[in-house]
Amino acid sequence: MAKVLMLTLFFTALMSSRGQSCYVQSPFYVRVPLTIPAGYVAKVETSGCDPTSLWFSSKDPSFTVRSDGVIIALRSVTMETGERTFSVGVHDNNGPESEMEVHLVYKRTRKTNEKREAVLKRTKRHWRPAPFHILENGKPPFPIYIDQFVSDSSQNYSVFYTLRGPGIDEYPFDIFSFNSENGKLYLKQSVDREEYSEFHLTARVFDKLNQKERDNPAPITVIVDDENDNAPEFIGPLQFVVDEQNGPGTLVGQLKSTDRDDPNTDHSRVQYKLLSGLNYFAIHPKSGTITTVTNTLDRETTDKHFVIVEARDREGAANGLFTTCTVTINLRDVNDNPPTFLKTPYKATIAENVGEKLLLRIPVEDKDLINTPNWISKFIITKGNENGNFRIDRDPATNEGCLYVTKPLDYEISPIVRLEVLARNEAELNSTSAQWQTVPVNVTVTDVDEGPEFSAPTITFTIKENTPNGTLIGTYSAKDPETKKSDGITYYKSSDPGGWVNVDKNTGQLTVANTIDRESDLVRDGMYNITVRAVDATSKSGTGTVILKIIDENDNMPVFPPGLVLCQKTEDELGSVVVTAEDKDGSPNTFPFSFRLPPDNDGTWSLEPLNATSAKLKQVKPLSTGIYDVPITVRDQQGYGAEKITKVTICRCRSGVCLAQKRAVALGPMGALALFLPLLLLLLLCLFLIFICATKKQKAQIMEADDYKGTLLESNTEALGDNVDANFLSMGLDQGAKGSKVSIMNQGWAGNKSFSTIGGHSMHDFGYNQSGMTMTNIQDVYSRQFDHYGTQHVGSTLLGNGMDYRGQDSSLLHWQTVELMLQERMKYMGQKEREEEEVNDTLHCYGYEGAGSTAGSVGCHSDIGDRDNLEFLNTLGPKFKSLAEVCTKS
Incomplete structure (x- = not known):
């Protein structure tokens, strides 16, 4: 012990x-x-x-x-x-x-001897003194003595002291003063410990005689003792949030504070205390943690609480300094209030057969925070909507329930519908024993006179395709919903795209009217739809849909392309081509197909199956390029099929297409036909234009010439021909003036160019007096056009297109105008003398260069006259082969 x-x-x-x-x-x-x-x-x-x-x-x-x-x-x-x-x-x-x-x-104890007497021992003054202490906020009068430091050297020498450091000769200045003779230290003014807690000084001792330092420098520490002169200060948030209805001990938040006083003393040891809100909250005195003490915090009553808290130092002692603050505690809303209905029950009335209509608005009240999941309502129809006639939505603006009729109601089935509607929130209920509420809604349905109703909105009948006309398919009848009888109801077709069905007006029986084809475009997935309308005595009607499920029959045999191309790589290499067949029938009347060659085939070809719909036709013997008829038999899964001929073209190919063959000099029948077709099209176009012109008011009979006698002439000679009559021009003018016919062998106007024969027609071929008009009348009618367009322009226009003169309706008048202009031109040339070069640039007549030629003209338009005999093409030289090809292609 x-x-x-x-x-x-x-x-x-x-x-x-x-x-x-x-x-x-x-x-x-x-x-x-x-x-x-x-x-x-x-x-x-x-x-x-x-x-x-x-x-x-x-x-x-x-x-x-x-x-x-x-x-x-x-x-x-x-x-x-x-x-x-x-x-x-x-x-x-x-x-x-x-x-x-x-x-x-x-305290140091003294040593004793055996007689317990204190042993005296000389103690040296210690040069390193203990820290000096001063109290902050010292009171005057100043200076106040602090302490004295003495060096051991003072016993042997006459010394003086120096002291340097903060408070003396360093910032802050003039805090201390000392006596250099005896080493006493004084405080000159009050010091705030929170600003300067310690001062570290350096003391030195010197011999007065020789100024020699007699001891080592000594550190002097002046400690400023704390005085409780600073009250605690709150730091950090002063606002907290906690859920309402939480039980005792729920953490709200923690307060923090600071005190500038010495943390190692009671001056900065703070305790907390609640000055208000003690009925709901408590605070831990040392940690500052705020907790709840009750479960009665209700946001709907008070959504925030203001609590006053005190922080006192000296661990809460009565003489401690303190400060207070106001802490705001907000209550977070929880869903502790279910929506409540304002009345019960709700009633509504609606006529039958009405759909998509707002029936009723159901308001509710909720005390929770607005526009949060705790307040937003959600409505559910819990009873009475087994047939899906109703739906209920929420109005986001009012939070009401909107009850709609989505599917028409039937008075004859349910004159009164009793619903039950539940109202809840998006969030689940919390911290409450309340339950979601329901309200009854009674909907009265009023009767409306309505049309007949079929036994089912849609009915399906099964029938085979190709069923004979008149065959009974079935009966689709309707009844009056009020009387439940079919008396007085008549039936009509509203839709029957193929006209395949007849509907008995009185009984609603359906019979076959035309051949039913399952492969028709009107059938989708083996189904064919018709619409039937039932009308009662009051002209009210109802409609229904009949679906014919068509059973397939094997009435289509497989088919394959009538022509195939077999590409030949080399003359010795045997080729092959794929034959693919199609069958419009459905399974099992379609593929897999069987491909066969005739039993008596010569062995030139063979067939190799590839898949269910294709086979490979292979060349067994070498064949030259050309077209070959190959009989192939294709049968479906039921053996239905027949032998058909397909033409196989063997040729050299590029990208699967036959290359064009070199054209031979001797054109065969196909070459002649290819040459004749463009000419035939041109002739048909001319006949069409003639027909249009002939149907107008003034008609002129146009004689079709079999031989246009067109010739190919050199156009680089501008001089007169060999057989030119100098009197021809004047003679033509005189005869034209008397109204006689003028024969012009060479038509066409080319300005300064020479004339050449085009088509071989003359003005005699058209007979310009057949309409009863004289030359004078024609001149009067067309002189204005001639003067307006100019000789060269009108001449080239009229003679170039042959049958189109702007503003006129008759081909006869056209040709008469041409002759008139030519006469005017020749008359002008005969009246005026010309220089030699001008005479050469005039109208010339050329000889018929095609006379005596077996081939006739080789112009592009000369095929019309010789279209019945194209053998002359074989007599042309090599220089004309390309020209013949050009004419034929165009």
Whole structure:
């Protein structure tokens, strides 16, 4: 057991008068051993305080103070730094608590001899003094003595001291002053510990005689002791959110604070306290954590609470400094209120056969937060909507339920429909025992006179294709929904695309009217639809759909292309081609197909099956290029098929297409036909134009000439021909004036170019007097056109197109106009003398160069006259082969 030592501490307690609190002198220093054993006791004696209500408290957990003032060490304490400081509170009923700072200072024990006499030993002054302490916020008068430092060298030398550092010759200046003779340090002004907690100075000692430094520099530390001069300050958020209806102990939030005072003292040890809101919240005194103390927090009653919190230092002591703040606690909404209906039951009325109509609006009330999942309603029809006649939606603007009729109601089936509607929220209910509510809705259906109704909206009959006409398919009848009878109802077809069905007007029987073809484009997936209408005596009608499911018959044999192309790579290499067949019938009357050659075939070809619809036709013997007829028999799965001839063309190919063959000099029948076709088309076009012109008011008979006598002439000779009569021009003019016919062998006007024969026609071929018009009349009619268009322009236009003169309706007038213009031109040329070069640039007549030629003209338009005899092409020289080809292709 540890030895108990007693130490008496005398506290000077001054009390001015009864009723005032005790005043304690502070700080107080006590010397203690280097190691304080557990159970070490210090007795506190007081005077001037009320002994009946006096009590003590220790702020150091290593020590406790009994009510009689005895301080006991609870555990062994080692004085590592040589000093330990703690506070002792003294309090009676006369006033607030007083506090004294107790400084425990290690005391050195003296050595003793055998007679227990103290052994005296000279102790050197120590040059490295302990830290000096000053109290912040010192009160005047200044300067205040702090302490003195002395060097051991002062015993042997006459010395002086110097002191440098912050507070003296460094910032902050003029905090301290010292006496260089004796080393005493003074405080010149008050110091704020929160600004300067320590000052580190350097002291030096010098010999006065020779200014020589007699000791090492010594560090001097001045510690500013804290005074509780700063109240706590709140930091961090002062606003929290918590769910409503939560139970006790739910965390709301945590407050934090700071205190500028020394954190190692009670001056900065803060305790928290609620000053309001104690019915709903609590706060932990040390951590500042706010929690709920009840489950009655209701957002619908109060959505936020304002709580006042106090933070006091000195661990909440009465003499501690404090500050307060207001904490805002918002309550988060939970779905603790279901939607409620404003009345019950709801009633509505609607006529039968009415659909897609708003029937009723159902309002609800919800106390939860608006426009949140806790408030947004959701309506469900829980009963009475088994047939899907109704739907209910939410109006987002009003949060009401909108009840619609989506499928018409039938009065004869249900004159009254009883529904049950449930209202709930998007979010589930929470923190409440309430349940979702329902409300009954009674819908009355009114009767309406309606048309007949078929036994079923859609009916299906099965029938084979190609069924004979008149065969009964079935009966599709209707009844009056009010009487449930079919009396007085007549039936009509509304839709029958193929006209395949007849409907009996009185009974609704369906019979075959025309051949039913499953392979028709009117059939989709083997189904054919018709629409039937039933009409009662009041002309009200109803419609129904009849679906004919058509069973397939094997009435289509497989078919394959009539012509195939077999590409020959080399003359010795045997080729092949794929034969693919098709069958419009369905399974099992279609593929797989069987391909066969005739039994008596000569072995030139063979067939090799490829798949269900194709076979490969292979060449067995070498064949030259050309067209060959190959008989092939294709049969379907049921053996239905026949032998057919396909033409196989063997040729040299490029990209699967036969290359063009070199044209021979001797054109065969196909060559003649190819040459004749363009000419035939041109002739038909001419006949068409003649027909149009002949149907107008003025008609002229046009003689079709079999021989146009067109010739191919050299056009590089501008001189007169060999057989030109100089009197021809004048003679033609005279005869034209008398109204006689003028024969012009060479037609066409080319300006300064020479004339050549085009088609071989003359004006005699058209007979310009057949309409009864004289030359004078024609001249009067067309002189204006001649003058307007000009000789050259009109002449080239009229003679070039042959049968189109702008503004005129008759081909006869056209040719008469041509003759008139030519006469005017020749008359002009005969009246005026010309220079030699001008005479050459005139109208000339040329000889017929085609006379005596077996081939006739070889112009592109000469084929019309010789279309019955094309053998002359074989007599032409090689130079004319390309020209013949050009004419034939065009």
